[in-house]
Amino acid sequence: YREFAGLRVLAARGARDGHQLDDFLDKNHIPHRLIEFESEQGQVVSNRLHLTTRDLPVLITPAGAPLRRPSLREVAQVAGLLRPLALQDETEILSDVTIVGAGPAGLGAAVYAASEGLKTVVLESYAPGGQAGSSSLIENFFGYPTGISGGDLTWLAQLQAYRFGAKFSTPSQALSLNYNPDGEYRACIDIEGCPAILRAKAVLIATGADYGRLDAENRERFEGVGVYYAATALEGQICRNETVIVAGSGNSAGQAAMFLSDGAAKVLLVVRGDDITKKMSDYLARRVQAQPNIEILYRTEIRKLFGDQKLEQVELENTRTAERRAIKTPAGFSMIGARPCTEWLPPEIERDDKGFIKTGDDVAEAPAWRANKRRPGPLETSLPGIFAAGDVRSGSVKRCAAAVGEGGMAVAGIHLSLASRRNA
Numbered sequence: 114y115r116e117f118a119g120l121r122v123l124a125a126r127g128a129r130d131g132h133q134l135d136d137f138l139d140k141n142h143i144p145h146r147l148i149e150f151e152s153e154q155g156q157v158v159s160n161r162l163h164l165t166t167r168d169l170p171v172l173i174t175p176a177g178a179p180l181r182r183p184s185l186r187e188v189a190q191v192a193g194l195l196r197p198l199a200l201q202d203e204t205e206i207l208s209d210v211t212i213v214g215a216g217p218a219g220l221g222a223a224v225y226a227a228s229e230g231l232k233t234v235v236l237e238s239y240a241p242g243g244q245a246g247s248s249s250l251i252e253n254f255f256g257y258p259t260g261i262s263g264g265d266l267t268w269l270a271q272l273q274a275y276r277f278g279a280k281f282s283t284p285s286q287a288l289s290l291n292y293n294p295d296g297e298y299r300a301c302i303d304i305e306g307c308p309a310i311l312r313a314k315a316v317l318i319a320t321g322a323d324y325g326r327l328d329a330e331n332r333e334r335f336e337g338v339g340v341y342y343a344a345t346a347l348e349g350q351i352c353r354n355e356t357v358i359v360a361g362s363g364n365s366a367g368q369a370a371m372f373l374s375d376g377a378a379k380v381l382l383v384v385r386g387d388d389i390t391k392k393m394s395d396y397l398a399r400r401v402q403a404q405p406n407i408e409i410l411y412r413t414e415i416r417k418l419f420g421d422q423k424l425e426q427v428e429l430e431n432t433r434t435a436e437r438r439a440i441k442t443p444a445g446f447s448m449i450g451a452r453p454c455t456e457w458l459p460p461e462i463e464r465d466d467k468g469f470i471k472t473g474d475d476v477a478e479a480p481a482w483r484a485n486k487r488r489p490g491p492l493e494t495s496l497p498g499i500f501a502a503g504d505v506r507s508g509s510v511k512r513c514a515a516a517v518g519e520g521g522m523a524v525a526g527i528h529l530s531l532a533s534r535r536n537a
Contacts, residue, residue, distance in 0.1 A: 120145040120192060123158060123179075124170040127423045129337035130182075131170040136337075137185055140240035140247070141283060142268055143192045185239075185284055186306060198234065198282050199309035208234040210527055211302060211313035213287045214454075216243020217513045218503025219319035220270040221520025227277035229524065234311065235279055236304060238286040242267035243321050244504070245513045247343030248365070250372060253394070255514055263513070264345075270517075282307075290316065290458055292496050294481065297534075299498045314498070314534075315527045318458070318470060319520065321504045322451030327360060329427075330417040339424020341446050344369035352377045352444050358427055360415055361448030362389045364512075367397040369446050370407050380407045381440065383429065385449075387411045415445060453505045463495040469507035470494055487533050490526035492519060498530050 120138065124131020126149045138145045148155045150169060158164075164171055168181040174191055189195045199206050210226050212219045215237035227233040240246065248263030257266075275281065286305040293299055298312035324342045326332065332340055341348050344359075349372065356379045359370045366382065367389070374380045382389070382401065389409060390398045401407055410429065416437065417428040427445055430437045453468045463471045463479055472492050476482060479495035492500045502519035504511055509519060 117146045119175055121158070121173040122147045122170055123150055123155060123164065123173060124148075125150045125166060127338045128170065132337040133185075134170050134172065134183075134188060137188060137240060138192060140242055140264065141189075141192065141194055143194070145192075189284055194283050196280075196282070198280060198285075198304075198307060198311070203309050206234065206309050206311045207298060208232050208311065208313045209531070210234075210315045210317060210524075211236065211300070211311055212317045212319055213302070214238075214243065214319035214321055214503070214505070215241035215267075215271065215281065215283070216319060216321045216503060217245050217267065217270070217516035218321070218505075218520040218523075219243070219317065220267055220274060221517035222317050222319065222502060222524050223274035223279040223520075224270060224277065225521045225524040226527065227274050227279035229528070231524070231527070233274070233279040234313070235274070235281045236285040236287050236302070236311075237281065237283045239284055241271045241281070241283065244324070244365075245516075247345060248368065248513070250368065251513055252368075253396075253514075262345075266513075287320075287457060290462075290499075292459065292461065292499070294497070299496075315530055316499045317520070317523050317527070318455075318462075318494070318499065318501045318505055319503045319516075319523075320454035322453045322469075324447060325450035325452070327415055327445070327447045327449070329415045332418060335418050335420060335424045335445075338422070339418065339420060339444055341444060342448075344372050344446055348444060348446070349373060349376050354378050355444070356381065356440060356442050357444045357446070358383055358415065358429075358440065358442055359446045359448060360384075361446075361450075362386060363392040363448065364394055364397060366446075366448035367393045367401050369448055370401055371397070371404065373446070374404050374406050378406065380404075381429075382407055382409045383413045383415060384409060384411050385414060385432070418445065451504065451511075455505060461496055462499065465507040467507075469509075470501040470505055471507050472501050475507065487530075490529060492523045492526050493530070498527075498534075500526055 122134045135147045162179045172180040209231040212235045245263040246267045250260045252260040288303045300313045300316045302311040353376045358381045360383045362384045412433045416430045419426040476495040500523045502523040503516035
């Protein structure tokens with residue numbers, strides 16, 4: 114028996130912070146092992162390095178040095194993800210286009226922009242792939258008749274953009290965007306943990322949306338240890354031969370229910386309204402309704418979560434009759450609604466009443482456009498040269514292929530925007 118020589122995460126069984134480190138390394142495709150503190154191997158390692166439960170989670174470097182309770186930035190540094198965008202003495206980084214967010218829209222744009230010779234920088238706050246990156250199986254993505262996991266699809270796209278010369282920075286959170294209408298580099302972006310200012314001739318905002326959190330008692334306690342926002346093979350293991358609950362009525366809820374129904378004894382699809390065909394693709398709604406071990410509970414909400422170390426039981430309420438019932442389950446999947454990640458943007462970038470970014474004809478009357486000879490491109494925001502694509506954009510189709518397409522379209526708009534300035 115030889116010990117694994119790469120990165121190791123030592124964590125308590127079922128601990129949320131350990132699960133997050135494991136997930137972060139996984140989604141960034143860094144080879145590593147997760148060792149449970151309680152296991153025989155865990156005990157050997159912790160005794161050798163004098164670690165106690167107070168130190169967990171611990172990241173053990175390939176050289177064998179323990180990092181106690183590391184932040185994601187520290188983990189990224191050790192894993193070699195944080196390639197600095199700027200050299201030591203550089204105070205600014207110049208780019209033709211900076212893409213904020215590396216989900217399908219951002220990655221689609223990165224492939225096109227970099228392959229067409231634009232100097233491209235991509236900022237991603239967690240891991241490339243976005244919401245699609247945690248999708249267990251995307252069955253209706255163009256060109257993959259047997260389906261492809263979202264993680265594989267977005268990883269291949271990242272490699273492709275990288276090959277064309279796009280620069281990636283993960284984890285890099287954009288903190289603010291300042292706009293100068295007269296400069297060649299219209300936007301400057303302040304990045305967390307980066308002393309240099311990033312200047313861009315054009316910006317694509319592809320920050321997507323945050324998943325809706327279940328509004329249920331004790332939810333925080335069980336996130337990552339019973340409450341999940343993605344159904345992948347990892348969660349599928351927990352659900353084998355069990356009853357599981359999926360909350361939501363859109364495509365992500367339907368896909369999760371179908372995927373889990375494969376190994377689970379029963380899947381309860383908990384829907385607030387009284388119809389799944391409104392938001393779900395027709396083919397998927399039909400499959401969900403036909404699947405014998407999926408039961409759809411309409412007008413139902415999750416009220417309370419119970420359990421000791423991890424989720425054991427969920428209380429559901431029928432909102433029409435106010436009747437409550439308890440279900441024994443190790444897992445509840447939250448696949449409800451989304452909130453756009455736009456709070457870091459300046460107020461001049463106009464948004465709809467839900468916070469999604471307005472583009473195209475919807476912003477033609479914005480002050481910056483009224484003073485401009487050009488009309489806004491279909492994906493251009495209320496500030497000329499700043500674009501939005503994918504789930505963050507108002508009116509976008511919330512589908513992976515649509516986001517990739519919008520990323521490509523945005524790059525066409527960026528070329529026009531840059532050309533109009535050169536000819537001005």
